[in-house]
Amino acid sequence: MPHASAAPLRSRDAFTIDSEKLLFSLSTYFAAALVLVIAFVASLPRPWWALLTVYVTAQPMAGAFSPRALHRLAGIGIGALVTILIAPNLQNSPMLLVLCLAIWIGLCMYLAVLDRTPRAFLFQMAAFSSAVICFPYLDDPSNIFTTTISRVEEMTVAILCVTITHRVLRPTDIRSVIHERALSFLNDACRWTGEAFGVHHTRLEYEHRRKLAADVTELGMMAVNLRFDRRFAHATRATVTELQHRLAILLSIASAAANRLDQLRSLNAVDRETGELVDSLVNSLHSTQEIGESRDSELVSRCRALAEERLQHRQWTSLLAANLFERTAEFLETLQAARGLVRAFAEGKLDQGLQAEVARSSNNFPLARDHVLALLAGAAMTTAIMIYCAVWILLAWPNGAATAAFAALVTCSFAAQDDPAPAIGRYLIATLMTFPLAALYLFVILPRVDGAAMLILTLAPALIWMGYLQADPARSARALPMLSCFIVAMGFLDRFQADFAGFVNTGLAQVGGIITTLVVTRLFRSANSRWTAYRIVRQNWADLAQLADPAQPLAARAWTAQAVDRLGQIAARMALTNAGDVLHAANGLDDLRIGRNIIRARHGLEDRDADTRMVIEAALREVSALYRARLSAHHPLPGTAVLLASLERAIDVVASQPAKRDDSTVMALVGLRCNLFPQTHQHREAE
Incomplete structure (x- = not known):
């Protein structure tokens, strides 16, 4: 099959419409319309929770919907079960009930930040569903079972609708996404290695390192979805795992070879043979993949022969040159193996040699986990809920119950960041900017709307526009607060109600939840990037101290995976x-x-x-x-x-x-x- 190449980046002006983003927005809008129809027909008590769940769970990558839907449904079930177990037994002790719920939601947040796999959606949804179900009925938990059933129905309908519509309208093959990402990594690695071996050695900038390492990690995240595609063999996920390990060592080998070449140049010890081989390598890396692969075998043989020759001498420059040739040969062999795995994955079949390698390899790519960051996220979540509930109960604030749910939503959205406070601040600004649009719809447009069909049609401009923003990575952070503000302010009950006092109270509840989360986040989570980077570096030092100790067991592949992730x-x-x-x-x-x-x-x-x-x-x-x-x-x-x-x-x-x-x-x-x-x-x- 022909080898794909990375698509060139094209500049877009403000008026250019991206068809993929538009299709995502339309798919999500159709899911929202379907949810509203089902909610009105089935007389679900709070359709706006279902509608909000549609946009909270919608993700631009369609291939990831199946596992995320299962994790989210499981999270809703766990959150509902915990709520039913806690609320009735502690209904006579509101403060103890608040404490237990806050600790539970904080624990879910800790696990979500710690996990760093698609399974984190389970913990996020467990926390969110517990807050949504219990807090509005904290002062009267006697009907908690009925309320729980209603919330579970609403959120389940939303998740199923958004999953079905995106699978039907956007049937993206996750295999093609993984294939393109792997090709992009190989293209980037070849381009940087060619530059590093050139006369003007450019160091691997931090943004390039971040992108290359993130690509390797995300391959495994996306490979989780492969088991839901029954058209292909189950060995494909093992193939991706083996590919991750090959790509992980590719970066270190290339940088090592470039480092040896730099040292030889600093000693003025680059002879004619070395210069010719480096020129041949650079030309090969800058060529098309077909031409490069035809030259690689000959280059590997030359490198091995030169390395063996230089090892006959004990001078330092000879050892450096031998190391350069050996690492270059290893880089080319690893590059060839990675390309072979990418082709085999795209074609859905492995030859006997690749099958043996995949069978021998460990079927996991462990990621580095940060318990301190996860613990801070959980503590911030718990504290925010307890502070809010104390203020809410003391002031007897009407409609204030929604604030705790919004605190949970905001914290879930930014929990993995070092310092979520700036993002939460932007979330607050986007929310405030959406209130005029919500007021326009609620008090001017919707009073003239009659029937569910007309309501859905009237909502189309606002929801499609905000859904398009959600599909744009540069503007997606603004979309969720706009959607949550707009949807919650509308209410979307079975009968239209334009209550200005209720609108203001609901708006204050949203803003109060965001501000509470922002204040607590600044107290618990405002760690600067240097502090977090220093902690990660120290984790690397601790692992290297153990790795170098001959008395300790050697887990080479697990260490490499975590080191690339870090x-x-x-x-x-x-x-x-x-x-x-x-x-x-x-x-x-x-x-x-x-x-x-x-x-x-x-x-x-x-x-x-x-x-x-x-x-x-x-x-x-x-x-x-x-x-x-x-x-x-x-x-x-x-x-x-x-x-x-x-x-x-x-x-x-x-x-x-x-x-x-x-x-x-x-x-x-x-x-x-x-x-x-x-x-x-x-x-x-x-x-």
Whole structure:
């Protein structure tokens, strides 16, 4: 099949209509219309909850609707069950009931932020459904069972309608989305590697790192949906997992090779053969995929031959060149394997070799999880609900029960961010800007509307416009507050009611919930990006200290997956920090390369004699000690003289054994020295 290429970016003016965004908006509008018809026919008590659920659960990627729908339905059921268990038993103790509900919703928020998979929708919906069901009836929970059934019916109808309409009107094949994302990653990686090997080496900017790492992580998120597509074999998800692991190491190998080339250039040690090979590689990476693949095998053979030749010498420049050639060959082989997996995934079949590789690989790509950030999100949610309920109960605020639900909705929307306060502030502004439109509809337009069909037609301009904004990543943050304000202000009962006092009270409830969440968020969650990046870097240091310790078990693939995930998180945050910040010395990419070299060195221990193994283990223990020292000092300390001496001794010992030479072990030790001592170019050779 022909190989797709990344589509060029096209500039759009303000009046250009994107057909995909418009189709998403129309699909969601049809789901909303269907929900209103069902709600009116079935006499559901609060159709506006169902209508709001349509837009809360709608997502631009149609292929992700099946698993998200199941998770959300399960979340609604769990939230309803917890509400029924708690509310009747604590109806005589309102404060205790508030406390228990706040703790439950905070726990759901903690799990949602911690999970970082599509399963997080289950916890979000459990928290949201509990708030929606219970808080409006907090002062009279005697009818909580009937209320629970009604809310579950309304939200279930909404989720089913939005899932069905998007699957029918936007039947996007999730396989094609994954295929395009994988091709985009390979194109970006080839382009950057070609630039990195060029005469003017450009470093991998933080935004590029974030995008490349995010692409690898999102492949696994989207692959969850594959089990819902019964047209293809179940092995496809395992194929994507294996592809994730290949792409994860591709970035570290390319950056390692570029780093060796930089060091050779700084020593003026790039000879004619090296220059010719680098030129051939750059031309191959800048060529089309078909031409590049035809050249790769020949380039790999040249690299292996040159690496073997340079390893015959013990000079530092020869070892650097051998490392460059070895990493270049490894990069090309990994690139070929990744392209093969992408083709096999697109075609839906694997050859015997790929089947064996997929079968041997671990069928998971674990992500890094931040318990502290998740705990802060849960604590902020719990505190916001308790503060609001205290104010609401003391003031006996009419219609104020909706505030707790809005607090839950807002917190769910921005819980994963380091500092959600700015986003919540924009949410508040968008809400305030929508009140005039809601008032126009409620008091001017809707009084002249008769019948459900006319109501649906009248709502079309506003809902389609806001749905179009929701499909635009640059403006989607404004869409949800606009939709929630508009829908809740309308009420959408079976009979039209234009009550100005009720409109004002409902508006105050929405604004009150947002402001309460904003205040509590500033108290609990306003951590700057540097603080969060520093915590992620420290987690990397702790893992590297354990990874380098020969006495600890080795989980290479799990560590690589988490390191790539953290690389994206660090890059997104460090791009916002001061250019002179000391943390730029520990930016995640160096740690990824160091970790991969530690893994190679530890794999090479098994085939070494006792004396050589002892020397290598001594060097690894010094690497582990360096990262433990960084943890203790809270600072990216440079490598010590003892560590440098240990690495150089290990390099000399392994390189001096031609009969038992293990190229990967030599290359790993040279890589560790280059990454831990980038400014120390001279190698003290053993006497």
